[in-house]
Amino acid sequence: MYDNDADRRIDISEPVMSRNDRFAAENRKFLTDRNIYTLNLISSPGAGKTTVLEVMARFFGPGMAVIEGDVQTRRDAERIERAGCRAWQIETGGACHLDAQAVGNALEHMEMEDGTVRLLAIENVGNLICPSGYFLGEDMRIGLLSIPEGDDKVLKYPSLFSTVDVLLINKMDLVPHLDFDVDRVVEECRSLNPDVTVFTVSARTGEGMEEFCGFVESNIS
Amino acid sequence: MYDNDADRRIDISEPVMSRNDRFAAENRKFLTDRNIYTLNLISSPGAGKTTVLEVMARFFGPGMAVIEGDVQTRRDAERIERAGCRAWQIETGGACHLDAQAVGNALEHMEMEDGTVRLLAIENVGNLICPSGYFLGEDMRIGLLSIPEGDDKVLKYPSLFSTVDVLLINKMDLVPHLDFDVDRVVEECRSLNPDVTVFTVSARTGEGMEEFCGFVESNIS
Numbered sequence: 039m040y041d042n043d044a045d046r047r048i049d050i051s052e053p054v055m056s057r058n059d060r061f062a063a064e065n066r067k068f069l070t071d072r073n074i075y076t077l078n079l080i081s082s083p084g085a086g087k088t089t090v091l092e093v094m095a096r097f098f099g100p101g102m103a104v105i106e107g108d109v110q111t112r113r114d115a116e117r118i119e120r121a122g123c124r125a126w127q128i129e130t131g132g133a134c135h136l137d138a139q140a141v142g143n144a145l146e147h148m149e150m151e152d153g154t155v156r157l158l159a160i161e162n163v164g165n166l167i168c169p170s171g172y173f174l175g176e177d178m179r180i181g182l183l184s185i186p187e188g189d190d191k192v193l194k195y196p197s198l199f200s201t202v203d204v205l206l207i208n209k210m211d212l213v214p215h216l217d218f219d220v221d222r223v224v225e226e227c228r229s230l231n232p233d234v235t236v237f238t239v240s241a242r243t244g245e246g247m248e249e250f251c252g253f254v255e256s257n258i259s
Numbered sequence: 260m261y262d263n264d265a266d267r268r269i270d271i272s273e274p275v276m277s278r279n280d281r282f283a284a285e286n287r288k289f290l291t292d293r294n295i296y297t298l299n300l301i302s303s304p305g306a307g308k309t310t311v312l313e314v315m316a317r318f319f320g321p322g323m324a325v326i327e328g329d330v331q332t333r334r335d336a337e338r339i340e341r342a343g344c345r346a347w348q349i350e351t352g353g354a355c356h357l358d359a360q361a362v363g364n365a366l367e368h369m370e371m372e373d374g375t376v377r378l379l380a381i382e383n384v385g386n387l388i389c390p391s392g393y394f395l396g397e398d399m400r401i402g403l404l405s406i407p408e409g410d411d412k413v414l415k416y417p418s419l420f421s422t423v424d425v426l427l428i429n430k431m432d433l434v435p436h437l438d439f440d441v442d443r444v445v446e447e448c449r450s451l452n453p454d455v456t457v458f459t460v461s462a463r464t465g466e467g468m469e470e471f472c473g474f475v476e477s478n479i480s
Contacts, residue, residue: 082303083387083416084408109388111415132418134355134388164415166304167330167355167386186407186430187305194332194385195304197353209407215436 058172061138065175068145069158075258076158078174080198081182083164086208088114089241090182091159095121097251102157105144107136109163124148124155135169136162156258166191170198178257184209189219192226200230204237206250211240279393282359286396289366290379296479297379299395301419302403304385307429309335310462311403312380316342318472323378326365328357330384345369345376356390357383377479387412391419399478405430410440413447421451425458427471432461 069076079087091104095118104125106115109132118125126144128136141160150158160176162169181202183191186209192199199205205227207220224236235253239246290297300308312325316339325346327336330353339346347365349357362381371379381397383390402423404412407430413420420426426448428441445457458474460467 082305082385082408083412084303084405108415110417111411113411113415132388134386163388164303165355165386165388167353167384168389184305184407186405186433187303190332190334191304194329194334196331212407212433212436215433 058138061142062173062175065138065142074158076176078160078176078179080162080169082166085182085184086241087161088117091118092121093241093247095123098157103155105160107163134165135172137172138174141174166195166198178203180204180206182206182208185212185216185218189223196230199227204235207238210238211243279359282363283394283396286359286363295379297397299381299397299400301383301390303387306403306405307462308382309338312339313342314462314468316344319378324376326381328384355386356393358393359395362395387416399424401425401427403427403429406433406437406439410444413444417451420448425456428459431459432464
């Protein structure tokens with residue numbers, strides 16, 4: 039006899055996530071076996087992930103490799119390659135996030151056996167919601183928020199901002215033209231996530247990027 | 260005997276969409292029976308949907324009602340109410356888009372029987388990917404793209420930009436501070452979607468908003 043509906047519910051989200059976590063654990067092993075430190079960059083479309091990675095590509099040079107997740111087009115991978123480091127593209131063909139299996143498939147093709155790569159940056163699909171539920175095997179999860187998006191986003195999108203290791207507030211050069219309370223954003227992020235490390239940068243002007251790259255560098259070694 | 264894997268594939272996306280379309284058709288009937296013209300606004304987080312709706316609320320007054328879709332918080336609904344029109348909030352609790360059933364549930368609670376409401380604006384969850392697959396019963400689908408997001412977004416997110424009736428390019432006041440090729444965006448959008456109507460506006464300064472509101476007005480009558 040069934041007392042309530044709950045008894046008859048099948049939770050399909052759990053097996054999906056366990057499957058993703060299994061692939062993520064394989065990615066983690068693959069990467070740590072090769073001494074490669076891995077970042078997962080998540081943000082809205084247009085918050086500046088690719089521009090951040092271009093600056094990082096110039097800082098880290100051929101020691102960095104990039105996986106680009108995009109719904110469609112190879113534009114971002116081409117930008118990264120022009121900045122001087124290797125980039126592989128995953129076109130999700132409509133899917134709204136990267137999952138660990140897709141990243142694992144990319145890793146098999148990336149020819150990182152020669153030991154030059156010590157940093158892998160994964161640029162997730164531009165989306166503030168769906169990617170946050172999928173662990174890819176990364177060592178550091180970075181959430182980008184850009185000034186024009188507004189200072190109310192942290193509590194509106196808590197699934198991301200409660201799980202990031204680093205909050206990167208980008209496009210600081212636009213602060214004079216917009217109403218954006220940086221202190222509010224940092225405070226709301228710390229209320230969800232007390233251990234978060236925060237950087238304020240402008241990837242476009244370079245402001246704050248050396249400090250951020252130095253922080254990533256110190257985590258690699 | 261099975262010749263190939265395709266024979267054993269079960270496409271679970273089709274019934275889900277048909278179910279959504281059934282609810283969308285019900286919404287459409289509910290709204291047209293009451294002479295209510297309906298907009299579905301879709302964009303990235305922070306592209307300015309709520310600011311656009313605040314300006315529209317001042318233009319249309321109590322003749323407009325708003326459904327606010329948010330992952331979490333009632334912040335946007337409160338902003339709309341302060342601008343002078345009624346707003347109902349759907350908190351999706353993690354879901355990355357509105358579906359027609361959620362909108363239908365909201366419609367039942369909105370008390371629009373007195374005939375004052377002639378325009379309903381639905382602000383979708385901030386997401387450039389997932390909402391585009393879900394028809395809510397709207398008469399007009401509006402895609403917002405803001406200048407700081409960059410001029411490369413149309414071909415990267417074709418599922419939205421190929422299905423909008425109106426492309427609203429927002430935050431035009433930031434053009435002097437950024438590299439954004441408006442002509443490129445319009446051209447790429449028209450290549451996917453020849454019949455799209457384009458407006459360039461700044462909801463913050465008001466630039467272009469009267470023209471846009473007038474266009475919506477002319478569609479209502």
